[in-house]
Amino acid sequence: MRMVDVADVTRNIKEMCIEANHFLAEDMDEAMKHASQDEKAPLGRQILCQLQDNLKIAGEDMIPICQDTGMAVIFMEIGQDVHFTGGSLEEAVNEGVRQGYVEGYLRKSVVGDPLIRENTKDNTPAVIHYEMVVGDSVKITVAPKGFGSENMSRVFMLKPADGIEGVKNAILTAVKDAGPNACPPMVVGVGIGGTFEKCALMAKKALTRPVNEHSEIPYVKELEEELLLKINETGIGPGGLGGTTTALAVNINTYPTHIAGLPVAVNICCHVNRHAVRSL
Amino acid sequence: MERHIQAPINKEEAAALRAGDYVYISGTIYTARDAAHKRMYETLAHGGALPLEMENNVIYYMGPSPAREGRPIGSAGPTTASRMDKYAPDLLDLGLIGMIGKGKRSQAVKEAIVRNGAVYFAAVGGAGALLSKSITKSEVIAYDDLGTEAIRKLEVKDFPVIVVIDSEGTDLYETVMAE
Numbered sequence: 001m002r003m004v005d006v007a008d009v010t011r012n013i014k015e016m017c018i019e020a021n022h023f024l025a026e027d028m029d030e031a032m033k034h035a036s037q038d039e040k041a042p043l044g045r046q047i048l049c050q051l052q053d054n055l056k057i058a059g060e061d062m063i064p065i066c067q068d069t070g071m072a073v074i075f076m077e078i079g080q081d082v083h084f085t086g087g088s089l090e091e092a093v094n095e096g097v098r099q100g101y102v103e104g105y106l107r108k109s110v111v112g113d114p115l116i117r118e119n120t121k122d123n124t125p126a127v128i129h130y131e132m133v134v135g136d137s138v139k140i141t142v143a144p145k146g147f148g149s150e151n152m153s154r155v156f157m158l159k160p161a162d163g164i165e166g167v168k169n170a171i172l173t174a175v176k177d178a179g180p181n182a183c184p185p186m187v188v189g190v191g192i193g194g195t196f197e198k199c200a201l202m203a204k205k206a207l208t209r210p211v212n213e214h215s216e217i218p219y220v221k222e223l224e225e226e227l228l229l230k231i232n233e234t235g236i237g238p239g240g241l242g243g244t245t246t247a248l249a250v251n252i253n254t255y256p257t258h259i260a261g262l263p264v265a266v267n268i269c270c271h272v273n274r275h276a277v278r279s280l
Numbered sequence: 281m282e283r284h285i286q287a288p289i290n291k292e293e294a295a296a297l298r299a300g301d302y303v304y305i306s307g308t309i310y311t312a313r314d315a316a317h318k319r320m321y322e323t324l325a326h327g328g329a330l331p332l333e334m335e336n337n338v339i340y341y342m343g344p345s346p347a348r349e350g351r352p353i354g355s356a357g358p359t360t361a362s363r364m365d366k367y368a369p370d371l372l373d374l375g376l377i378g379m380i381g382k383g384k385r386s387q388a389v390k391e392a393i394v395r396n397g398a399v400y401f402a403a404v405g406g407a408g409a410l411l412s413k414s415i416t417k418s419e420v421i422a423y424d425d426l427g428t429e430a431i432r433k434l435e436v437k438d439f440p441v442i443v444v445i446d447s448e449g450t451d452l453y454e455t456v457m458a459e
Contacts, residue, residue: 043442047404050440054410058355063409064345067355105354107345107428117315119427148360148382148405180453181360181383183405235457239404240383241442242456272406 002136003085006092008280009140013096016142016276017072018104021064024055027210028187028273031248035185035238044243048185051238051271062105066272069106070144072097072126073204079135090128098122109147129201138280141208149186149270152178155200158262167192167264168227174266175231175247180240183270187211188231188250191265193257202253203267208275211249224250248273284438288336289377294399297443299450303401304438309338309380310421313359315429317367324370331422331431335375342380343428344418345408353418353434355408358382361400365389372396380441384453394449401441402452414439 024032032055036048058065074093086092101108101123110124111117133139154177156170171190178186191202214221227250237243248271257263285293287307297303310332312320320330341361345354361381368379369392377398382405385393393400403411417435424430444452 050404050407050410054404054407057413058409061409062348063412064355065409066406067343067345067357067408068359069345069355105346105348107343107354109343109428119429121427146406151360179384179457180402180405181362183382235459237456239402239442240453240456241402242459270406 001081001083002079004082004138004280005086006084006089007086009089009092009138010096010099012140012278012280013074013093013142014100014103016140016278017097017100017106017144020142020144020274020276021069021104021106022058022062024065024272025210025275027212028248029055031211032271035245035248039238039243039245041237041243043241044238044245047238047241048245064106066146066270067107068109068146068148069101070146070274071110072123073143073145074126074128075131075141075143075205075208076128077131077133077139079137080132081136082138093128094124094126097126098124139277140280141275141277143208143275146270146272149178149182149268152182153203153267154265155196156264156266157196158264160260160262162262164223166262168230170264171227171250171266172230174268176234176236178268179236182268183272184236184240185238185245185248185271187248187269187271187273188227189267189269190250190252191267192252192254192263194255194263195257196263198255199263199265200267202255203265206251206253207267207269207273209251211251211273215252217254220252220254224252287338287378287436289338290336291377291397294377295397295447297399297446299443299446299452299455301443303441303443305338305441306437306439307435309340309434309436309439311340311342311344311432311434313341313343313429314363315426316423316431317364319423321367321370334371336377338378338380339371339376340380340434344412345428347418353412353415356412356415357408358403358405361385368392372398385445390445390449390451393445394447397447399443399447400445402444403439403441411439
């Protein structure tokens with residue numbers, strides 16, 4: 001049994017909220033650099049170069065990369081040999097978000113009720129996903145999610161007969177419908193299988209996988225590569241103003257499913273695909 | 281082509297802009313996004329007066345992050361314009377000449393743009409740090425209680441945008457996809 005003080009969780013989450021909103025993770029930073037060099041359309045290249053300038057200014061002047069500093073989505077992978085001390089873990093996570101957003105000059109974008117819509121003024125509550133794993137460490141992923149792209153995300157409850165072609169069509173449909181609204185170049189997170197909620201969660205988690213890493217399942221890796229090519233052939237381009245860079249990566253996660261179903265979730269993220277990861 | 285224009289924008293200047301033009305805006309523009317639009321819409325429905333004149337003005341669909349000390353504003357990029365589609369035609373009919381946002385607009389908005397000789401600009405989505413450098417002054421003029429969604433009066437200098445829908449209804453997003 002290992003003791004972990006929840007105050008450490010708070011402190012780390014606070015720092016990670018600020019870090020993720022000002023600095024892209026290395027994988028995204030590299031992908032954006034390459035895109036600005038590889039884009040074929042002149043206007044597309046100009047936009048990608050502006051996004052390079054934007055990242056530089058964000059880091060140097062500590063101005064958030066995007067004004068939509070997101071709703072804080074937090075994945076907690078907790079070793080089953082960990083015992084938390086010092087108070088409620090959930091409150092500690094939210095306290096980290098509160099401190100990060102208030103002290104880090106991040107935008108407060110959360111309303112306390114979806115219909116009454118009063119701003120909570122500290123960006124809480126976070127959306128927290130807990131997962132129990134073996135071991136005695138705690139892995140925290142902070143992924144602030146902007147809603148321009150979140151709004152363009154979809155769940156498709158396909159039939160088994162739709163097969164892999166149905167899956168491809170669903171993903172391409174979501175990307176084409178998103179077009180300029182999702183701030184391309186985008187990252188496309190996909191969940192295939194499971195149940196209604198499981199596939200959506202897999203799609204969200206797929207966005208936190210580094211964009212330069214593929215699925216370990218050979219056919220899924222091929223699917224990721226094929227879809228990335230197809231998406232980049234749509235011509236949507238940077239900012240939706242035409243070009244060869246519409247997506248930086250397609251990350252797909254799969255899970256066993258029911259004999260009657262083929263759920264597919266497509267979670268779209270803009271080029272500000274933020275994820276900070278730390279292990280305690 | 282590349283153009284430099286002054287906001288507020290008069291009808292003749294707006295009519296000269298073409299989809300695809302790269303435009304640098306200087307002068308005064310106003311911010312409003314979801315909650316401010318809803319409130320303005322309800323104000324109009326009850327016969328009330330809007331907190332800003334629409335005639336020849338430009339609305340930027342934007343809610344900034346908080347400014348650090350000594351700076352006029354925080355990160356300040358565009359939000360998705362389609363969420364304002366329900367409200368935009370009424371404001372265009374009152375004389376609103378320009379909107380800055382990102383993403384597609386509805387047919388009703390396009391028709392109101394053509395009917396009124398207005399223009400829809402896109403700023404680069406997700407470039408909030410860069411775009412904040414073109415904003416020299418920011419002042420909340422209405423709906424302070426809405427926080428980031430309050431209406432702000434901005435002074436801008438060479439604020440970079442692209443004409444997406446011009447006063448003749450040509451839509452750059454559609455023309456690039458057709459190509």
